[in-house]
Amino acid sequence: MAKAMLGFAALISMMASMASAASPVTFVFGDSLTEVGNNNYLQYSLAKSNYPWYGIDYNGGQATGRFSNGRTIGDIISVKLGIPPPPAYLSLSPNDDALMEGVNYASGGAGILNDTGLYFIQRFSFDDQINNFNKTKSTIKAKIGEVAANKLCNEAMFFIGIGSNDYVNNFLQPFLADGQQYTHDEFVELLISTLDQQLTKLYQLGARKIVFHGLGPLGCIPSQRVKSRKGECLKRVNEWVMEFNSKVEKLLRTLNNRLPNAKLLLADTYPLVLDLINNPSTYGFKVSNTSCCKVDTSIGGLCLPNSKICRNRTEYVFWDAFHPSDAANAVLAEKFFSGLFSSAPSAAPGPSHQGT
Numbered sequence: 001m002a003k004a005m006l007g008f009a010a011l012i013s014m015m016a017s018m019a020s021a022a023s024p025v026t027f028v029f030g031d032s033l034t035e036v037g038n039n040n041y042l043q044y045s046l047a048k049s050n051y052p053w054y055g056i057d058y059n060g061g062q063a064t065g066r067f068s069n070g071r072t073i074g075d076i077i078s079v080k081l082g083i084p085p086p087p088a089y090l091s092l093s094p095n096d097d098a099l100m101e102g103v104n105y106a107s108g109g110a111g112i113l114n115d116t117g118l119y120f121i122q123r124f125s126f127d128d129q130i131n132n133f134n135k136t137k138s139t140i141k142a143k144i145g146e147v148a149a150n151k152l153c154n155e156a157m158f159f160i161g162i163g164s165n166d167y168v169n170n171f172l173q174p175f176l177a178d179g180q181q182y183t184h185d186e187f188v189e190l191l192i193s194t195l196d197q198q199l200t201k202l203y204q205l206g207a208r209k210i211v212f213h214g215l216g217p218l219g220c221i222p223s224q225r226v227k228s229r230k231g232e233c234l235k236r237v238n239e240w241v242m243e244f245n246s247k248v249e250k251l252l253r254t255l256n257n258r259l260p261n262a263k264l265l266l267a268d269t270y271p272l273v274l275d276l277i278n279n280p281s282t283y284g285f286k287v288s289n290t291s292c293c294k295v296d297t298s299i300g301g302l303c304l305p306n307s308k309i310c311r312n313r314t315e316y317v318f319w320d321a322f323h324p325s326d327a328a329n330a331v332l333a334e335k336f337f338s339g340l341f342s343s344a345p346s347a348a349p350g351p352s353h354q355g356t
């Protein structure tokens with residue numbers, strides 16, 4: 001818990017300045033935990049969630065491309081900040097004025113490494129997402145000029161949540177090359193050096209305020225538990241993830257020193273998520289060791305239209321074999337915020353309470 005608070009004071013002032021701005025612009029990068037529908041536009045992508053039962057608890061009960069029965073954590077945090085969740089990059093036309101109000105580039109199956117999630121055929125890797133942001137930047141420059149475009153980017157918030165697939169859909173898959181080719185020490189160095197280049201490139205494109213979401217306890221998600229004989233968390237996987245998180249934290253500190261005016265922060269939600277999984281009843285849940293949609297396998301694991309779903313979706317921490325339920329996302333977003341504001345109440349920007 002104490003570790004989760006590191007950097008929160010800086011995060012609060014960043015969030016507070018954002019909430020006080022007339023219309024804070026946010027750019028979101030990531031994987032299926034943050035996607036809002038880009039992969040729907042990729043014809044051959046196998047990482048899609050635009051069919052029932054996805055979205056059953058979302059506004060209107062329709063699947064949108066979110067990998068959840070309802071909202072993502074990002075959706076809930078946007079509401080708390082009083083801004084609409086930024087639209088999917090591919091839902092906008094290339095010259096859309098809306099590009100200036102924030103964009104979500106996230107793509108299910110994506111990783112830090114290009115070859116992560118290759119069996120999904122099509123997805124935007126983090127490199128692809130940065131290239132797409134570069135196109136957005138050029139469009140904005142053409143509309144308002146270089147100086148104003150740089151200012152817009154300098155003041156915008158960049159939320160990044162990536163890396164889970166580099167484990168779940170790469171290193172931890174015994175039939176893929178990376179898990180055989182590298183030791184974990186080598187693999188985590190490869191991830192961190194690649195991330196260094198990627199964040200530096202975003203900085204060159206004008207990003208200054210960057211929040212990087214650390215990884216959750218991946219050893220405890222249903223798709224990993226099924227690999228243990230008794231359905232327990234994979235301890236070694238959790239240790240690797242914690243090592244990744246601490247190396248990211250160190251990288252962000254290095255970048256803050258190397259890049260003038262850069263403010264990069266780690267949002268380490270690992271302890272919050274682990275507590276929710278270990279003590280589900282504390283948060284009003286009944287089950288955290290299996291998914292509501294009964295699809296616990298180590299590959300696939302998405303909730304298909306012919307899957308059987310649980311009777312009461314608010315009792316489950318996990319919706320499918322990889323992704324938290326809407327109810328869990330609500331708790332995590334709430335915990336994240338109350339942790340944020342209880343550590344410095346005077347800096348609270350007074351999040352709106354609409355929609356909870």
Ligand SMILES: *[C@@H]1O[C@H](CO)[C@@H](O)[C@H](O)[C@H]1NC(C)=O
Nearest residue numbers: 113114115125127128131194
């Ligand atoms: C990954 O792909 C991107 C875009 O397709 C490319 O720019 C980049 O050089 C590739 N990275 C590596 C390490 O191959």
Ligand SMILES: *[C@@H]1O[C@H](CO)[C@@H](O)[C@H](O)[C@H]1NC(C)=O
Nearest residue numbers: 131134135138201202204205
């Ligand atoms: C952005 O794209 C342009 C080409 O449109 C390229 O010259 C430039 O190097 C790219 N910037 C970064 C930081 O990748």
Ligand SMILES: *[C@@H]1O[C@H](CO)[C@@H](O)[C@H](O)[C@H]1NC(C)=O
Nearest residue numbers: 225230231232287288289290
């Ligand atoms: C989940 O935990 C419960 C006990 O809390 C146990 O009865 C059940 O077998 C576990 N399920 C799996 C899939 O491990």
Ligand SMILES: *[C@@H]1O[C@H](CO)[C@@H](O)[C@H](O)[C@H]1NC(C)=O
Nearest residue numbers: 284285286311312313314315
């Ligand atoms: C579903 O589960 C929640 C949490 O345990 C409980 O509060 C609620 O009453 C349940 N709803 C139904 C319809 O059983």
